[in-house]
Amino acid sequence: MGRWITLTVNGSKRRVEVKDNEILLDVLRDKLKVKSVKAACWRGECGLCSILLNGKLVKSCLVLAVEVDGSEILTVEGLARDGELAPIQRSFIEHGALQCGFCTPAFVLASHKLLEENPSASEDEIKESLSGIVCRCGTYYEIIEAIKDASKHYQVRKKV
Amino acid sequence: MSFKYVGKPIPPQDGFLKVTGTATYTFDLELPGMLYAKLVTSTVPHARIKKIDVSRALGVPGVVRVVTGKEYPYRVGMYAGDRDLLAIDKVNWVGHPVAAVIAETLEAAEKAIDLVDVEYEELPAIFDPLEALKPDALLIHEKMEEYRHSPAFKPIPGTNIANKFTLVRGDVEKGFRESDVVLEEEFHISHVSHCYMEVQNVIAHYHLDGTVEIWTSWQNVAPVRQIMALSLGIPHNKIIVRIPYVGGGFGGKAGLGWEALVAILSKAAGHRPVKLVLSRKEQFSTAAVREGFHAFAKAGFKKDGTFNAYSVRFILDAGAYADYTVNVGRAVGYSADGCYEIPNINVESLTVYTNKIPTTALRGFGYPESHWVLEQIIDRAAKKLGIDPSEIRRKNLVKPGHSHTCTGERLREDAGDPQKVLKTLVDEIGWGKPSENPPEPWKVRAKGLSLFVKGPAQPPNAAASAILKFNEDASIDLLIATGNFGQGTVTALMQIVAEEFGLPLEKVRVDYVRDTHKSAYTWQTVGSRGLFTDGIAILKAIEDAKNQIFTVASEVLRCPKDQLELVDGEVRVKGKPWEKIPLQDIVMGYTYPNGNSIGGPVIGRGVFMSTHTTYLDPDTGQGNPTIFHTFGGTAVELELDLLTGEINILKAVEVLDLGKVINPLLVKQQTHGGLIMGTSISLYEEIKFDERGWVVNPNFTSYYLVRIKDLPREVVARYIETPQLDGPYGARGIGELTMIGVAPAIANAIYNSIGVKLDRLPMNPEYVWRALREQRPDLVEEAWKRFSKYEKIVEVTI
Numbered sequence: 008m009g010r011w012i013t014l015t016v017n018g019s020k021r022r023v024e025v026k027d028n029e030i031l032l033d034v035l036r037d038k039l040k041v042k043s044v045k046a047a048c049w050r051g052e053c054g055l056c057s058i059l060l061n062g063k064l065v066k067s068c069l070v071l072a073v074e075v076d077g078s079e080i081l082t083v084e085g086l087a088r089d090g091e092l093a094p095i096q097r098s099f100i101e102h103g104a105l106q107c108g109f110c111t112p113a114f115v116l117a118s119h120k121l122l123e124e125n126p127s128a129s130e131d132e133i134k135e136s137l138s139g140i141v142c143r144c145g146t147y148y149e150i151i152e153a154i155k156d157a158s159k160h161y162q163v164r165k166k167v
Numbered sequence: 168m169s170f171k172y173v174g175k176p177i178p179p180q181d182g183f184l185k186v187t188g189t190a191t192y193t194f195d196l197e198l199p200g201m202l203y204a205k206l207v208t209s210t211v212p213h214a215r216i217k218k219i220d221v222s223r224a225l226g227v228p229g230v231v232r233v234v235t236g237k238e239y240p241y242r243v244g245m246y247a248g249d250r251d252l253l254a255i256d257k258v259n260w261v262g263h264p265v266a267a268v269i270a271e272t273l274e275a276a277e278k279a280i281d282l283v284d285v286e287y288e289e290l291p292a293i294f295d296p297l298e299a300l301k302p303d304a305l306l307i308h309e310k311m312e313e314y315r316h317s318p319a320f321k322p323i324p325g326t327n328i329a330n331k332f333t334l335v336r337g338d339v340e341k342g343f344r345e346s347d348v349v350l351e352e353e354f355h356i357s358h359v360s361h362c363y364m365e366v367q368n369v370i371a372h373y374h375l376d377g378t379v380e381i382w383t384s385w386q387n388v389a390p391v392r393q394i395m396a397l398s399l400g401i402p403h404n405k406i407i408v409r410i411p412y413v414g415g416g417f418g419g420k421a422g423l424g425w426e427a428l429v430a431i432l433s434k435a436a437g438h439r440p441v442k443l444v445l446s447r448k449e450q451f452s453t454a455a456v457r458e459g460f461h462a463f464a465k466a467g468f469k470k471d472g473t474f475n476a477y478s479v480r481f482i483l484d485a486g487a488y489a490d491y492t493v494n495v496g497r498a499v500g501y502s503a504d505g506c507y508e509i510p511n512i513n514v515e516s517l518t519v520y521t522n523k524i525p526t527t528a529l530r531g532f533g534y535p536e537s538h539w540v541l542e543q544i545i546d547r548a549a550k551k552l553g554i555d556p557s558e559i560r561r562k563n564l565v566k567p568g569h570s571h572t573c574t575g576e577r578l579r580e581d582a583g584d585p586q587k588v589l590k591t592l593v594d595e596i597g598w599g600k601p602s603e604n605p606p607e608p609w610k611v612r613a614k615g616l617s618l619f620v621k622g623p624a625q626p627p628n629a630a631a632s633a634i635l636k637f638n639e640d641a642s643i644d645l646l647i648a649t650g651n652f653g654q655g656t657v658t659a660l661m662q663i664v665a666e667e668f669g670l671p672l673e674k675v676r677v678d679y680v681r682d683t684h685k686s687a688y689t690w691q692t693v694g695s696r697g698l699f700t701d702g703i704a705i706l707k708a709i710e711d712a713k714n715q716i717f718t719v720a721s722e723v724l725r726c727p728k729d730q731l732e733l734v735d736g737e738v739r740v741k742g743k744p745w746e747k748i749p750l751q752d753i754v755m756g757y758t759y760p761n762g763n764s765i766g767g768p769v770i771g772r773g774v775f776m777s778t779h780t781t782y783l784d785p786d787t788g789q790g791n792p793t794i795f796h797t798f799g800g801t802a803v804e805l806e807l808d809l810l811t812g813e814i815n816i817l818k819a820v821e822v823l824d825l826g827k828v829i830n831p832l833l834v835k836q837q838t839h840g841g842l843i844m845g846t847s848i849s850l851y852e853e854i855k856f857d858e859r860g861w862v863v864n865p866n867f868t869s870y871y872l873v874r875i876k877d878l879p880r881e882v883v884a885r886y887i888e889t890p891q892l893d894g895p896y897g898a899r900g901i902g903e904l905t906m907i908g909v910a911p912a913i914a915n916a917i918y919n920s921i922g923v924k925l926d927r928l929p930m931n932p933e934y935v936w937r938a939l940r941e942q943r944p945d946l947v948e949e950a951w952k953r954f955s956k957y958e959k960i961v962e963v964t965i
Contacts, residue, residue: 047365055364
C-alpha cells in the first residue's frame with residue numbers, strides 16, 4: 008500500500024514505509040519516534056516541527072514524506088556530539104532561554120542553523136530568522152541573548 | 168545575610184532535557200495497545216439532539232467503539248459542576264462534543280467522525296450575555312438546581328446566571344452624592360485563547376480491576392483526581408494521575424479537563440488505553456478559552472483626587488459551561504478596588520451562560536479584567552480633575568498595616584510597599600519627561616501607567632504539602648506536586664532545599680512526573696501561589712528532617728540539639744567545627760563502630776494551610792479571600808500611527824514587590840514573558856464568532872500571536888523586596904502578575920496624550936483606527952497633511 012523510503016536521521020540510516028499523503032512530521036514522530044519534533048498547529052504557522060532537511064530549515068508538517076526519499080535530516084537530538092552539548096544548547100540553558108520547553112527544540116535548531124550560516128547575526132537578523140516559530144511563554148528576549156552569547160563559538164568555528 | 172543559592176541566577180533545572188529534545192510530554196507518550204479517540208462536535212449552537220446514528224462510523228475499518236453522551240450521563244466539574252462528558256440530550260455551542268469515536272489508528276478515528284450522523288432540533292441561540300440576562304431569555308441550563316456546586320458560589324436556577332457575586336462596603340450612593348466628579352464608563356474584552364503550544368491531550372487506561380491510570384497535559388494532578396472521584400464515583404486511591412512535562416498552561420490547563428471522558432472511553436473500549444489529542448482548531452472551538460467581558464462602571468472622586476465611591480457591574484460571557492469561570496467572576500468582583508482605598512464600593516459580578524465556547528481562567532484570574540476597568544477610570548478621573556495620573560494614584564494607594572481591601576480584609580503590615588512600586592515605575596519610565604518626537608510626523612509618542620495588585624484566587628482551605636526523603640549519599644528526593652509548566656518555581660524550590668541543608672544543588676532532585684500516588688498533595692499550582700504555598704510546606708519539611716538529623720547527631724556528638732548546625736553537608740557543633748558528622752552517616756541512621764545503630768532513614772514532611780482565609784459573605788462579599796497580595800506596576804512608552812492605528816511599544820517597565828527574589832534569572836524571564844503575553848493580548852488577540860456562533864479564526868494565521876519580531880524595543884524589570892514574614896525567605900508569587908498592567912498602561916498612554924478612549928480589547932489597528940477617526944478626526948486630518956508633505960520630502964531626497 009505504501010512505498011519504502013530511506014532517510015538518514017541524525018546520522019542513522021532508516022527505512023520506513025510511508026503512504027503518499029503522509030507528512031514528514033508524522034513519519035518522524037510516529038514511525039521513527041523522533042519525539043523532539045513537536046507540533047502545535049499542523050499547518051505551517053507555529054514552526055515547532057522545524058527540522059534541518061538536507062541542511063535547510065523546513066517545517067516538517069508542510070513536507071510530504073515521499074518527496075524526501077534519500078534525504079538527510081537533523082533534529083535537536085543530533086546536535087550534541089559525544090555527550091557534549093552544542094554551544095547554542097549550553098547558551099539556551101545558561102540564559103534561561105526556555106520555559107515550558109515545548110518550542111525549545113525548534114528554537115535551538117533554528118538558532119544553530121542561523122549561527123552556522125551567519126555567526127555574527129545582528130539582532131534584526133536574529134528576529135527575522137526566528138519569527139516563524141512561536142514561543143507562547145514569551146522567552147524571546149532570553150533567546151536573543153542566548154544566540155548573541157553563543158555566536159562567539161560559531162565565529163571561532165567558522166575561522167577554523 | 169548571604170546565601171549560596173537563594174537569590175542567585177540559577178539556570179532552569181530542566182534545561183538540559185529541554186534543549187536536547189528529551190523532555191517527555193504527554194504529547195510524546197504512547198502505551199502498548201493504545202487506541203485513539205476523536206470527538207464529533209456540534210455544528211449548531213443550541214439544539215436538542217433528536218438522533219445519533221453511528222452505524223456508518225462503525226463501518227470504518229479500525230473503529231472499535233462510538234460513544235454518545237446518553238450512555239454516560241455524568242455531570243462533572245470543580246466549582247459550578249455544570250459540565251457533561253458528551254452532550255447528553257442538548258448541545259449548547261458550536262464545538263460541543265456530541266460523540267467520541269475510538270479506533271485502532273488516528274486516521275480511522277478521523278475518518279469516522281465525519282460519518283456519525285447527528286439529527287438536531289434547533290433552538291434559538293443566545294450569543295450576547297446581556298440578552299441571556301433578560302427575564303424571558305431561554306434557559307441554556309434547564310436543570311441548574313441539580314448541579315453539585317462549591318459552597319463559594321451562588322448559581323441562580325431558572326436564569327442563565329452561573330454565579331452571582333455581590334460586594335457591598337460603605338454607602339456607595341452617599342459616596343456619589345459627596346463626590347465632586349462622577350464618571351460613568353463602559354469597558355469590554357473579547358474572548359482569547361491560551362494558545363499554550365502543547366494542545367490538551369490525555370491518555371487514560373481504565374483497568375479491569377477498576378484502577379484508572381491517567382497521563383495528561385494538565386497543570387495539576389490533585390484536581391484531576393478529585394473531579395474524577397467525585398463525578399465518576401471511583402475511590403481516590405484507584406485513580407492515579409501522572410503529569411510529565413507540560414507545554415504551557417496559563418490557567419487553561421487548570422480546573423476541568425478531558426480526563427473523566429477519556430477514562431470512560433477506555434472502559435467502553437474494552438479497558439484498553441485511549442489517547443485523545445485536541446487539534447489546534449478544537450483548542451479554539453471546543454476547549455475552554457478566556458471569557459468575554461463587559462463592565463459598566465460609575466466612579467466618584469473628590470476635588471483633591473480622593474477616590475470616594477465606585478459602583479461596577481461585571482458581566483462575564485462564560486459561554487455554554489462555566490465550571491471554572493464562576494471563580495473568575497468572583498475574583499473580578501473582589502479585586503474591583505485594585506490597590507486603592509475606596510471607602511464606598513458596590514460590585515455585582517455575574518457569570519452568564521451563552522451559546523458560545525466554554526470558558527475558564529487565563530493568567531490573572533479576573534484581575535486583568537478588573538484592572539482593565541479600574542486603571543483606566545483612574546486616568547480619566549485624573550484628566551477631569553486636572554491631577555497627574557501618578558499623583559492621583561499616590562494619593563489613593565492602600566497603606567499596608569492600615570487599609571482594608573474592598574472585602575474588608577486588613578492589609579498586613581508586611582504586604583508590600585505600593586508607594587515604592589509607584590515611585591520606581593515613575594522614575595524608570597521617565598514620567599513627566601516628554602517623549603522625543605517620532606521621526607515620522609504622523610505618529611505620536613506617549614507614556615502610560617498602570618498599577619496592580621493580586622493574590623491567588625482559591626478556596627479558603629487550599630492546602631499544600633511536601634515530603635523530603637534522604638538517600639544513602641545524603642542526596643534528596645523532594646516529592647512535591649508543584650505544577651511544572653514553564654515557570655521557575657521548581658528550580659526556586661530546589662534552591663531553597665539546597666540552601667537549608669548546605670548541600671550542592673545537584674544533590675536535590677525533583678522528578679519530572681507529578682503523580683497522585685507518589686507526590687505529596689498540593690491543591691493546585693495556580694494563581695501565582697506555587698512558590699509561596701509549596702515553599703512554606705517545603706520549609707516545614709526541612710525543619711522536620713533537620714530535627715530528626717539533630718536528634719541523632721546530638722546523641723552521637725553528646726551535645727544539645729540547639730548547639731548543632733548544618734554546614735556544607737555536615738552536622739557540626741557550633742563553635743567547634745571539628746566536632747562533626749557528615750550527613751550521609753546520619754540520614755539512613757547512625758551506626759556505631761560495634762554495629763549498634765540509632766535513628767533511621769530521614770523523611771521530612773511539611774504542610775501549608777492558610778488559617779486566616781474565609782469564604783466570602785454571599786450578600787456583601789466580605790471576608791478574607793487571599794493568602795498574600797503582590798503589588799506591582801507597568802509603564803509603557805509607545806508610538807501610535809495616527810493613520811493606521813498601529814501601536815508600537817518602545818519601552819515597557821515592570822516593577823513588582825516580590826518580597827524576596829529567589830532566582831533573579833527566572834523571575835526576569837517570567838516578567839518578560841508576562842509583558843510579551845500581555846502585549847499580545849492587548850494588541851492582537853481576539854476569538855471572532857460569526858452570527859451562527861462559529862469561531863471564524865481558529866488558527867495562528869487569523870488569530871495573531873506576538874512573535875520575536877514584535878517585541879517591545881526595550882524592557883526594564885525592577886524588583887522591590889519588602890519581605891512577607893511568613894513567606895519562604897519573604898517571597899510572594901509573581902507568575903500571573905506580570906501581564907495585568909500591560910493593557911491599561913497602553914490605553915492610558917493614548918488617552919493621556921490625545922484624549923482618545925480605548926474601551927475594548929484588543930486594541931488592534933482596526934479598532935484604534937476607528938476610535939481615532941471617531942474621537943479625534945482633527946488629529947487624523949493633520950496627520951494626513953504631514954504624511955503627504957513627508958512623502959514629497961522623500962521624493963526630493965531620492
